[in-house]
Amino acid sequence: MNAILIFLRLKHYTGSLLSGLLLFTIFIYSQPLKAELMVIVNPSVKIESISPVTLSRIYAMQSRKWPSGQAVKVFTFSPESEVFEKFTVDIARVQTHQLNRHWNRLVFTGKGRVPIQISNTQEMIHKVRSTPGAIGYIDSESIPKSVRRLKIGEPR
Amino acid sequence: MKKILLAIPLFFSLLSNNVQAIIEKNDIEFHGFASQGFVYSPDNPYAGRESLDGSADFRELGINANLTIGEQTHIAGQVFYRDFGEVNKAETNLDFIFLDHRFIDDSDSFLGVRLGRYKNEFGLYNASRDLPMARPGLNVPESIYFEALRDSVLAIDGIALYGGSSLSYGLIEYMIHYGDRDIASELLEKYVLNSAIPGEAQPESVWGFKIDFQPNQISGLEFGFSSLFTRLILEDSLSAAETKSNFTNDLLNRGINPLDPASQPAINEYLSNNVGNYINDVDLELATYAVSLRYAFDDWAISTEVMNIYADASISVLGETRSDMMVARGAYLQAEYFPMQELELLIRVEELNLGLDLDLPNELEDRQNATGVSVGVKCHFAPNWSFGIQSSLYKGYAWAPVYEETHQDSIREYWRVHRAELSYQF
CATH class of the missing domain: 1.10.287 (Helix Hairpins)
Known part of the structure; x- marks a missing residue:
């Protein structure tokens, strides 16, 4: 009007x-602006881009440190959510079902922990913003303040 | 090795002053799972005779804790309750408890050690075989992960060195471990010899290594090679003279004259069916190898594994020692289809040949081989919940779980097993 x-x-x-x-x-x-799935990190993370392979290993908890030596803190949405499936398949290029099983094996064999589950976008942004070394992903129209967006590099 | 296990509670107690602070810092996590199963095997018993009419005597419960101490170290432990027909009757065990420390942990590589009781990561599924949400379908492939060896290979008390490197062509992960494990040997003895042996067959030591490779070029592809070496020896056994004396008495009690040449067929038949009772020594060296391949793409996951068990067996019966090299072979191929996040479909074909070449009781001949096909569906109907059903058609009895009265039951060559399972985890 x-x-x-x-x-x-x-x-x-x-x-x-x-x-x-x-x-x-x-x-x-x-x-309306088109929402876009993006990988975000805490400003303390000193890289500009990340490959799907590295991303998949971070989310599989196989890679627990950034190149600087800083510990990676991994945040994710619920495995039942659509954004999780979109992230795993389109961005990290792993199969959702295999990542789920991998996480179960990690927890119930005592080998490690799984990413911390977040319930909504605002909480994801807040956690990534406030946690040094944090990485997460959001389906958003714009890049939130005080977090950095990582470019997704070559697949391999 | 028991000293190592004792050291871990001590380590916990030393930390006790800091426990409250650790909990407040969210450095401790608790998880758990539970499952209730139902098994109906109308043709042959499965883990007990109750399954012939359908049995709900199959349930699992696990509670675990993971305590992080800094970025490089954590302690993990799990208590596990299992009711598996007549095979495991409501037993609760310390499933694992270990200290894990990484010496190297950077973005491209890691190297660490585990000390205590840790899960043996043999093949694709050994470490997670008791976890309902991580199993393909409702059970792990029985051709490789058959019940008779479960106790021997599930977890090890010892030390494991593990690591991984992210290379330009892929990720390599490896593990080498050494330790031992007390096992409930009676079921294993019945599985191999159809009866319990006087004495306890126990592993003298267990060691193995595993290597996995995930190429960068093909996302979702994974190769693995696992090995496990153990030596079983008989502890607290009878002497040769004692077994001979018992044998003579047992024959006489059955009206068989051991000195009468005409009784030889009866003597041979009796010995063949009761050989386990007159074993005075066992020395069994086992070398187990498995090659694994898994490829997950789109809505599919294809897995296959091939396993060989080389057994160098030296067994003394009534003082006479016989040595044999036997090779058991198992393999499976399975396809899983995930049409949506909440649904899993499974089809699996598998085969096992035990290759036992001892003087076996006649009925064990039927238990040398097995082939089978299984189809199943699992539905994750709510967050953390799943329900599944699975049907299998088997030929042969080689991987059937051994229970107290196994040898008294006649078995059919072709048989079916239908399973249902409800599970929850947090």
């Missing part, structure tokens, strides 16, 4: 061509 009012006022003052261009611009920007 606001866009229409602005258009009518602008038409009155500037003519139809310019207002038409402005209306088109407003229309484009008034469309």
